[in-house]
Amino acid sequence: MIDRPQSPCVAVCALDARAEFCTGCGRTIAEIGEWGGATAERQCAILALLPERMARQAAGQPVVL
Structure with missing residues (x-):
């Protein structure tokens, strides 16, 4: 069983409107x-x-999801 990793959240929530991901x-x-x-x-x-x-x-490259 794999241990649950910590959330990668760094409390700097800002969504990139173009790619729809948190910067x-x-x-x-x-x-x-x-x-x-x-x-x-x-x-x-x-x-x-x-x-x-x-x-x-x-x-500065496009982020492809």
């Missing part, structure tokens, strides 16, 4: 909504997507 943590609106009820495996899968999203955002 603070990188999660989509849907991912934020499902986080609390998601399995540990699903939470880990979401976390695995965030570094690339945040790197693309930081580089």
